[in-house]
Amino acid sequence: MTRPDLVRKIRAAVDVDAVTGLTQDLVRIRSENPPGRETEIAGHLRERAPDLGLAATVVETAPGRQNLLLTTGSRPGAPVLLVNGHLDTVPVRPNAWRHDPFGGEVADGRIYGRGAADMKGGVAAALTALQVCRSLGLELPCELVFHLVADEELGGAQGTAALVARDLVRADACLDPEPTGLRLCLAERGLMFATVTTNGVPAHGSEPAKGRSAIISAAAIAQVLHDNEFPQTPHPLLGTTTCNVGTIRGGSGPNVVPEECLLEIDRRVLPGESRAMAVQGIVDRIASLGLVRGTDYDLRVDTFCEPSEIAPGHPFVGYVADAFAAMTGRAPGTTGLPFTTDARFMRNQLGIPAVVFGPGDLAVAHTVDEYVEIDALVTAVGVYACLFAGFAGTAPMADNAGGSSADTDVEGVPSAR
Numbered sequence: 001m002t003r004p005d006l007v008r009k010i011r012a013a014v015d016v017d018a019v020t021g022l023t024q025d026l027v028r029i030r031s032e033n034p035p036g037r038e039t040e041i042a043g044h045l046r047e048r049a050p051d052l053g054l055a056a057t058v059v060e061t062a063p064g065r066q067n068l069l070l071t072t073g074s075r076p077g078a079p080v081l082l083v084n085g086h087l088d089t090v091p092v093r094p095n096a097w098r099h100d101p102f103g104g105e106v107a108d109g110r111i112y113g114r115g116a117a118d119m120k121g122g123v124a125a126a127l128t129a130l131q132v133c134r135s136l137g138l139e140l141p142c143e144l145v146f147h148l149v150a151d152e153e154l155g156g157a158q159g160t161a162a163l164v165a166r167d168l169v170r171a172d173a174c175l176d177p178e179p180t181g182l183r184l185c186l187a188e189r190g191l192m193f194a195t196v197t198t199n200g201v202p203a204h205g206s207e208p209a210k211g212r213s214a215i216i217s218a219a220a221i222a223q224v225l226h227d228n229e230f231p232q233t234p235h236p237l238l239g240t241t242t243c244n245v246g247t248i249r250g251g252s253g254p255n256v257v258p259e260e261c262l263l264e265i266d267r268r269v270l271p272g273e274s275r276a277m278a279v280q281g282i283v284d285r286i287a288s289l290g291l292v293r294g295t296d297y298d299l300r301v302d303t304f305c306e307p308s309e310i311a312p313g314h315p316f317v318g319y320v321a322d323a324f325a326a327m328t329g330r331a332p333g334t335t336g337l338p339f340t341t342d343a344r345f346m347r348n349q350l351g352i353p354a355v356v357f358g359p360g361d362l363a364v365a366h367t368v369d370e371y372v373e374i375d376a377l378v379t380a381v382g383v384y385a386c387l388f389a390g391f392a393g394t395a396p397m398a399d400n401a402g403g404s405s406a407d408t409d410v411e412g413v414p415s416a417r
């Protein structure tokens, strides 16, 4: 079959009802994280696996935390294409929603609900794409593996990081169907959550000059970090870093010069910037105020997730771009993500080229009345089917783009996004 014939057949075989129905099914199964409960949704997909010709393995990393590993089965010498998608979602405050967050309602060409965009729609589209390939009787040139994982929203310690630690992630390339508005996402910022604690000298509130206020030091630090004047070169897809001072807590009462004040900060980092470099940047900015670490303040890194990227010219990027062009008749746009995804484990730790590409608008992920466009789901199914039908292997990552594995720290991540 020629490539244009194949593309025509795939386009005709995409089943709108199938991808819509599966997305609705997944939205209706709650899997919010926290608290983290992926067992029911993993079980639902496990039951469907035989219909897709997939063999299933469940990896439970903690009670209620299940990762579902599916494979079409290995063929001697065939390259392995991994689809990594997460089954957890961020929580919901239902009162603010106009649509039932767990109803999977269809309106105006959209499916509404928590996870519709991030990323149950993407998972449904990838599984439906395999169904399309099977319905056409295509023999895939690759082994197709799905890792439908827990805990991405809180950093992946119970999900992809656990699979990596158990040496269960082996692939030649990885597709991550997170919501990118059907653009190819080739880079993502990392993050560092840190706590700055300023030290003061307490005194009676009636004589503040006799003490030194930890709150006044913290206020100055908050301003200088918020100003974000870190030395940096803007990234073509990611722009600049940012620094948000998210919480402040200090003092014991109005009549006491405060002895201690805590600031929690969220510093986003660009590819090439390590944990040590990010810490040094903050220390240097605070030093410009004349404040010394260890004396005037302490700095503790609470979480570090490293940035990652793949070269735009990498052959696997070409595979995904070609599949997109074949299905839509136009070249895909490229983009970067301001936050981290599980793609960083592939790119940084395993050297597996990873492209994040999926249906759903990034801007509605994690929001009230989250939705995914059915048209985008249908396009994604076609692009994924083209990719699955054409993937014949690729080169590993040339180098470690974002940081070393020693930088990865997903223990106790309060919110990776």
Ligand SMILES: [Zn+2]
Residues within 6 Å of the ligand: 086, 118, 119, 152, 178, 179
């Ligand atoms: Zn996501």
